Amino acid sequence: MNQSFYVINAEEKSIILNRLASYLNEPLEKVEELYPVWESIILGSLLKLVRNRIRFNALYNFILQKSAPISDIEAFLSEDKRKFDEDLILSYGEGMMGILIPDKKSAIAMLLSREMGAKSSAILKGLTLFFGLYGYRLKQEEYNALKDWKAYGEYFLALKQQFYVLCPAKIQLGVSEILLLSDILRVDTGALLTYSDEQEPLSEGGLLENLTLNTFVYMLIILVLGGGVIWYTAFRSSESEDVIAETEEIIPIDSLSKLNDSLTRAVLDSTKLRADSLTSLVWPKGTAFDVPKNSVLVSLHQYLSDSTQTEPIELVANEFVFNQQTDLLDKPVDYIFKRTAEGLNRYKEASLKILVNAEKDERASLKRGFVIKNRLVGEGLSPARIEVKSTDAKGVIFAIAKKPLLK
Numbered sequence: 001m002n003q004s005f006y007v008i009n010a011e012e013k014s015i016i017l018n019r020l021a022s023y024l025n026e027p028l029e030k031v032e033e034l035y036p037v038w039e040s041i042i043l044g045s046l047l048k049l050v051r052n053r054i055r056f057n058a059l060y061n062f063i064l065q066k067s068a069p070i071s072d073i074e075a076f077l078s079e080d081k082r083k084f085d086e087d088l089i090l091s092y093g094e095g096m097m098g099i100l101i102p103d104k105k106s107a108i109a110m111l112l113s114r115e116m117g118a119k120s121s122a123i124l125k126g127l128t129l130f131f132g133l134y135g136y137r138l139k140q141e142e143y144n145a146l147k148d149w150k151a152y153g154e155y156f157l158a159l160k161q162q163f164y165v166l167c168p169a170k171i172q173l174g175v176s177e178i179l180l181l182s183d184i185l186r187v188d189t190g191a192l193l194t195y196s197d198e199q200e201p202l203s204e205g206g207l208l209e210n211l212t213l214n215t216f217v218y219m220l221i222i223l224v225l226g227g228g229v230i231w232y233t234a235f236r237s238s239e240s241e242d243v244i245a246e247t248e249e250i251i252p253i254d255s256l257s258k259l260n261d262s263l264t265r266a267v268l269d270s271t272k273l274r275a276d277s278l279t280s281l282v283w284p285k286g287t288a289f290d291v292p293k294n295s296v297l298v299s300l301h302q303y304l305s306d307s308t309q310t311e312p313i314e315l316v317a318n319e320f321v322f323n324q325q326t327d328l329l330d331k332p333v334d335y336i337f338k339r340t341a342e343g344l345n346r347y348k349e350a351s352l353k354i355l356v357n358a359e360k361d362e363r364a365s366l367k368r369g370f371v372i373k374n375r376l377v378g379e380g381l382s383p384a385r386i387e388v389k390s391t392d393a394k395g396v397i398f399a400i401a402k403k404p405l406l407k
Contacts (some may be wrong), residue, residue: 005162024122038130040167044179045100050153061378073136093132312401341379353399355391365390
């Protein structure tokens, strides 16, 4: 499949690169050198999600829920000199980066600054803009790639060799190590044979004559291990399944149809809530919002905003109603995800542990917990700050802890 990965197409290239050179205060030649590197980093970060369903779900939620600054991006991409707000594009790009490379920005900036001779600030600003532009392209043109996790994997794995095309040979290894791409890229033998500078050519005798004894032994071991894995996967009993770590997705998130339905509904059905059942809250530097007086958000707001409360606290979250058969959310409670993520992002010292008891088994409890976590990550909360565990107490509990501040 001869697919190409790009953030800006050939028609847009001349306009955008000149605009970027002026915006970043870098020579045009330097921007021309950097832009395919930015594209390779975006592609690499997307490839990582092929093996991480939680992050895929977070990306899907972001693209579906987050309003893209479409008019500003279209103005940025256009030939005419329409006004655009670059801060809105940067903000959208930062949201994409928060899901795809949340802790890699500094390492990327250092590598590119050292190897390509550009300012770190310009590198990061350009990369952030490109993430914003690609989020728009994904939303407008490549949305089918997000149809489900399988479709996503098929789409982006077909683009894998483009990483080598876009990324200069001198930094391929460095970028791959920062993004942790070795497992995904190394299986592409075609790319390795094509792009490895140290690859020795095969002798004229052909492939079989070039197989060493060690190579044959390695191949035999791989075949035996592969057969063992297939047998284990096919015949192990359900009772012996391990409790799955976060990086091995035990959980499919809400089906896309359910998610689409829930996201298009109103956050709160005002016709079912009387004014006296609501209370108004506001996070620092935020805007006021109304929630039910018995919402977990009320207790969460009180705890986070009270600097004298330093001990961990457990808050019962009764608003989550799960389907007993599917363990997916039955009722839309989007406001909890949005406002919880907003609050925890205001109070960086706090961490969240989601404790769940589905009253069935540990697997069902963890599945429900990860449904909640996925939605919070989709709202921009770092997955590193969220832990999911099963518990003996019924329902869902938010266990909040504050890190002690340095004196």
